[in-house]
Amino acid sequence: MKSIIKHIFYPLILKRDGLGGLSAELRRLEKSQFSSPEQIREIQLKRLRALLSHAYNNTSFYRKRLDECGFDPGTVRTIEDLKKIPPLTKDDILSHLKSMIAENYTADQFHYSTSGGTTGIVTEFALDNASLPVKRAAMLRFDKWTGWEFGEWMSLIWPATMDTHDNKTLRGQIKNYLSYRQIKLALTVIDERHIENHLTSMLKQKATMIRGFPTPLHETAKYIKEYHPKKFYLKGIVTTGEMLYPHQREVIEEAFHCKVFDSYRTRELGPLAQECEAHQGMHINAESVIIETVPFSEDKENGFLQKGEGRILVTDLVNFGMPFIRYEIGDIGMLSEKKCSCGRGLPMLENVGGRLVDMVYSTSGKPIASITLIPNLVSMLGLFKRVQFVQDALDHIIIRIENPCPPESILNRQIENAKIIFGPNLRVDHEFVDSIPSGKSGKYQFVICKLPEKDNTRISRYERESL
Numbered sequence: 001m002k003s004i005i006k007h008i009f010y011p012l013i014l015k016r017d018g019l020g021g022l023s024a025e026l027r028r029l030e031k032s033q034f035s036s037p038e039q040i041r042e043i044q045l046k047r048l049r050a051l052l053s054h055a056y057n058n059t060s061f062y063r064k065r066l067d068e069c070g071f072d073p074g075t076v077r078t079i080e081d082l083k084k085i086p087p088l089t090k091d092d093i094l095s096h097l098k099s100m101i102a103e104n105y106t107a108d109q110f111h112y113s114t115s116g117g118t119t120g121i122v123t124e125f126a127l128d129n130a131s132l133p134v135k136r137a138a139m140l141r142f143d144k145w146t147g148w149e150f151g152e153w154m155s156l157i158w159p160a161t162m163d164t165h166d167n168k169t170l171r172g173q174i175k176n177y178l179s180y181r182q183i184k185l186a187l188t189v190i191d192e193r194h195i196e197n198h199l200t201s202m203l204k205q206k207a208t209m210i211r212g213f214p215t216p217l218h219e220t221a222k223y224i225k226e227y228h229p230k231k232f233y234l235k236g237i238v239t240t241g242e243m244l245y246p247h248q249r250e251v252i253e254e255a256f257h258c259k260v261f262d263s264y265r266t267r268e269l270g271p272l273a274q275e276c277e278a279h280q281g282m283h284i285n286a287e288s289v290i291i292e293t294v295p296f297s298e299d300k301e302n303g304f305l306q307k308g309e310g311r312i313l314v315t316d317l318v319n320f321g322m323p324f325i326r327y328e329i330g331d332i333g334m335l336s337e338k339k340c341s342c343g344r345g346l347p348m349l350e351n352v353g354g355r356l357v358d359m360v361y362s363t364s365g366k367p368i369a370s371i372t373l374i375p376n377l378v379s380m381l382g383l384f385k386r387v388q389f390v391q392d393a394l395d396h397i398i399i400r401i402e403n404p405c406p407p408e409s410i411l412n413r414q415i416e417n418a419k420i421i422f423g424p425n426l427r428v429d430h431e432f433v434d435s436i437p438s439g440k441s442g443k444y445q446f447v448i449c450k451l452p453e454k455d456n457t458r459i460s461r462y463e464r465e466s467l
Contacts, residue, residue, distance in 0.1 A: 026140055142238065399430050
């Protein structure tokens with residue numbers, strides 16, 4: 001049955017869904033991933049030159065932007081030449097969406113969608129139809145790194161239901177059985193009955209892979225350990241959609257008896273990077289995107305950010321219908337010079353942290369990445385539950401913790417550790433709640449920064465607008 005689906009039904013349904021050519025693209029990607037770093041850079045440079053020339057000639061937005069910064073697309077010699085172009089912000093897209101659409105495309109050549117809004121700003125965007133099979137092929141390449149193969153069932157533990165296939169109709173169910181083979185658990189609200197039914201379906205269909213958000217996956221894993229300790233048929237689990245924390249990975253792997261492959265994907269740009277079977281960092285989907293990291297500012301320290309970490313900028317090399325050139329997506333991360341033992345020549349990305357709007361600040365005004373709070377204020381204290389940090393002043397944070405209330409000794413240690421990170425003058429208040437809900441996109445907001453404008457003067461005007 002797997003062979004019939006892979007070679008007959010799946011290609012037919014892909015073609016009907018406007019994804020013809022995906023299989024050929026996947027074969028190219030599986031070959032190019034083992035090219036040398038120099039060969040992959042050549043692929044990127046060739047596509048970058050074509051993209052910049054196209055954007056200049058066919059979009060009024062980029063024609064004006066490149067003229068204003070004195071950039072001539074015909075003079076591009078290296079990928080580093082990109083740095084001469086100002087970053088693209090979400091505000092740019094909100095204000096100039098129509099002028100970013102390529103003039104040589106017709107309306108029926110686009111797929112429109114919206115971002116998840118996890119940075120607090122929902123943006124509309126367009127993907128040209130020709131880019132869709134390329135992006136899907138890249139996603140399938142990542143999925144196959146787990147050991148999953150076409151025709152095998154996969155589980156989706158995915159609160160953002162807008163991203164999953166519709167299986168409510170009989171036609172949708174038949175299509176799913178003959179092609180995508182997805183078992184969905186829309187775990188927006190943790191419901192043990194729904195979890196149990198989903199696990200039963202996974203066992204019945206012998207699902208070999210899970211793709212899901214870390215938080216609902218972690219809740220499902222805790223349920224398995226307590227009520228449903230069974231052996232599944234899984235080869236691997238792909239986490240995406242929000243940051244995966246070490247304690248979550250440990251519990252998920254222990255419950256499902258397989259490895260977690262952390263992945264970095266966005267609705268606007270598709271699959272960006274993922275761990276391979278060696279788990280030595282994330283490989284960038286370099287045939288389709290160029291990723292840069294740039295510092296927050298040249299003239300100030302970055303608090304608890306590690307050397308080399310900075311704002312992530314992404315250039316999409318395959319979506320010509322609405323070019324994304326140096327798009328500031330709202331995340332932080334660090335490019336790595338590591339060479340993975342798997343032998344792939346794809347560049348590496350590390351320390352992909354929280355959204356920029358999820359960043360907090362020390363009492364002296366230095367930015368603190370939210371990932372810093374996890375080992376010091378959560379996991380080392382044994383708080384394996386939802387915790388939320390709200391900063392409403394430079395010297396004050398509120399720590400919300402789901403019930404039951406931890407012992408006073410843990411709370412006191414948490415305050416002491418917080419003062420080491422934020423500064424000795426920090427004031428801390430605790431709130432204990434029955435639940436900390438996820439946002440509309442299905443993501444749980446670990447950190448909320450509510451600093452008033454007068455306390456935001458430490459951030460440059462550009463940085464503030466980009467947030």
